[in-house]
Amino acid sequence: MGRARDLANILSSSGNVALDSEIALTLITPTSITATGGSATSSISSTGTVSFTSASAISLNGCFTSTYDNYRIIFTLTASSGNPSITFRVRSGASDKTAADYYFGGWNNQISVGPVGSYRGTGLTQWSIGDISSAQAARYFTIMDIANPFGTTATKASYTGHYGNASDFWGYGVGAMIADSTSYDGFTMISSTGTITGKISVYGYKN
C-alpha cells in the first residue's frame, strides 16, 4: 500500500514534520484497479486517486487493510452515457460480494417535490449510492464513511450525496450495513446501465 501527502498536511501543530501516527487522514493507493466496459480506461495518480473513463464498473483492490479500521471514500463523476443508477459493492480477493446481504435505509429529497420514493432496501446485492439525471453526471457527488471493512465484524457505512440536472436537484443520506463477518479489501462502483467517468479517492482514518 502506498501513501502520499501534500506538504501542507505534513506539518504538526508545532511546525515540525508530523509523524505518520499524527496524521488523521491518509490518502491510500489501491494495490490495483479494474475497469469494466467496452472502452473503459483507468489510472492511479501518484497520490493515489483513481481516475476512470467510460466504465460500467470500477473496482479498487487492496485499499482496505489492517492499518486502518475506518475509511472515507469520495466519489465524483464528470460524465455518463445514459442515466444510470449508481451502486456499490465490497470485494475481497478481486471478487465482488454478490450475496444478498446488503441493507440500507435513508432519505432522498428532490427539491422541487420533497421526499421521493423509498430509499431503502433489505437483502440486496448492492448499496444504492445515487443516480444520474438527464446525463448531468457532473452534478453527482457522494462521500462515504465505511467502518471496519477489513475486520471480521459487520461492515457498516454512512454516506451522503447529491445529484441533479439543469432544473432540479436531489440530496440523499443513508445508513448501511452488510450482514456478514467477512473481511473485505476493496470495493466496486457500478453503473446500472451505460458507463460513467470520474474519480475516486480513499482515505484511511487514523486509529
Next chain:
Amino acid sequence: MSEEIRVSETNAATGETVVRVLEGSELEAFLADRAAMQAEQEAREEAAAEKAVAKAAILARLGLTEEELATVLS
C-alpha cells in the same frame, strides 16, 4: 452475437495494465449478475413509483397539495 465485455486491470506497483475480454463462464456470470442487479434496481424503483401513486391518491382524497402536506409535517 453475445456482448463483448472488456476488463482493464492496472497494477499500482508496476503501472502495468492488462486488457482482456471476459469469456465463457466468467462472461456468463458477469451478464447474469448484471441482469440480477438491474432487476433489483427496477423493483426498487417500481416500489417507489407505486408508493408515489398511493401518496398522490391519499392527498387527493384529503384535498391537500404536496406543499400543504410538507407544511403539516414540518
